[in-house]
Amino acid sequence: MVDFAESPRTPRLAAPVLPEPKDSPVETAFAAPPGTEWNRLDPVFTRYRRLLTALVAVPAAALGGTGVGLWLHWAMGVAVAVLVLLAMAAAWVTAEGTRRSWGYAEGEHDFYLTFGTVIRQLLVIPYGRMQVVDVTANLLEQALGIATVRVRTAASTADARIPGLRLADAAALRDRLTERAETFPTGL
Template sequence: MVVGAVCLVAGVAGAALLFLWAPWPWAAAWLAAALAAFGGGWLLAGRFRGSWGYAEAEEELYLTYGVFVRQLVVVPYGRMQVVDVTADLLEQALGIATVRVRTAASTADTRVVGLPLAEAVQLRDRLAARSESFSTGL
């Protein structure tokens, strides 16, 4: 939500400049639009965050995500080729990471986002060990 806060500050700054140089209805409309965009973004951010989930079954990994279009991805452990943990600058600042799972011909977005770093490393290690034990010999 850091991006939303920065956009809100920019919107309020724009409204302040409009109050100085334009008639007040324009500035008030700009401020109302900035507040509405921030509120909508805040609500959607929570929905997007809550839409991501995963479950480890006996022979496959289940990933689910999506607010407007719900997706369920099933990745057999034997098809996993690479399991890695990534964290961009914002994720590092927040202490979270993303676990990416790559398969030979997968076109699905197979990643688990927003995990605490220690949990992401543990998940990566479990998935890597299971992918070796379920190897299909490809």
Template sequence: MTPSPETPGTDPAAGEPAAGTAHPVLDRHTYTSLREPRAAGRLALDGAWHQISPKYVVSQTVQNAILIAIALAIALVLSLGMEQHWVWIPAGILIVTTLIAQVVLPRQARALGYMLRDDDLVFRKGILWQRMIAVPYGRLQLVDITQGPMDRAFGIAKLKMVTAAATTGVEVPGLSREAAEALRDTLIDVAETRRTGL
């Protein structure tokens, strides 16, 4: 489902997200179509899905390349300099695992999405193993934006939502800085109006 960028993501009268609407800042420089399973039994919701920035894939690709280069360098030093040839076994496992993760990364990134509904935010990920997590606005206790060095270089951030039950926290990676800040402000405003007894 493709969000329409001209529809505001908040109800101006209430200052809250309107169910099934798009948000111009959240939909800027993101993927244009959410990748979903084609099976009839898939989990589905009506509404506008917001997606992450394609820069997330670029950032992760660079990080994976750095990880592989470090693993190769360590393996070469230990193997040639100290004649520790066993090091190629863990290095090989690490490199193959990273390469497999890299191959599926673009498909995974296109399957990540979140939806602002009347009472909660729904985060979804996965195609083969699809998962949806609903975070009620009234249960939000902390909204945190995190940026690593590589994230800063590519202008993206990760937004983490912590609820009253710490195990139900949700992390949305690959947001542009503007989208992360806009989503944080929206969630904080709505959480204040929907606060429930904890």
């Protein structure tokens, strides 16, 4: 009797894809600074992203589909509308993952910001390099009670924003960052 499990021709099933373990190189590279944890965005940010997507995609599908349908052929108009709505569905589904990818931490000497689902980024901004910290909120953000904190530095590539914070949390973060920026030397 032949044991087929031991046969070299038996195909092996791929192992299931599991989340990165806590001590993986990826998790270590994007870990919060020692002694801190990532502060995440408010869950309202997911609703904000979905509403913004719908406010743009639904009219684009209607107008684009109608325009192309009238200009070329009705079937092409339907195709354009379906493509726009599929893009909206993809943005709708990924909104929560986008929110979870954002995090910020206030270290002893630096401010840390991480974000990105496909391309992850980690920004480290020394408090002494911060020049302007401001809070902004568009009409939809105001209606939902959230705001964006923007940190500007001398290096234009290090400008950072933290969207989707509750208004009170955004104002408190702005005040803390401004205070810390004033107490640290500029290093210039």
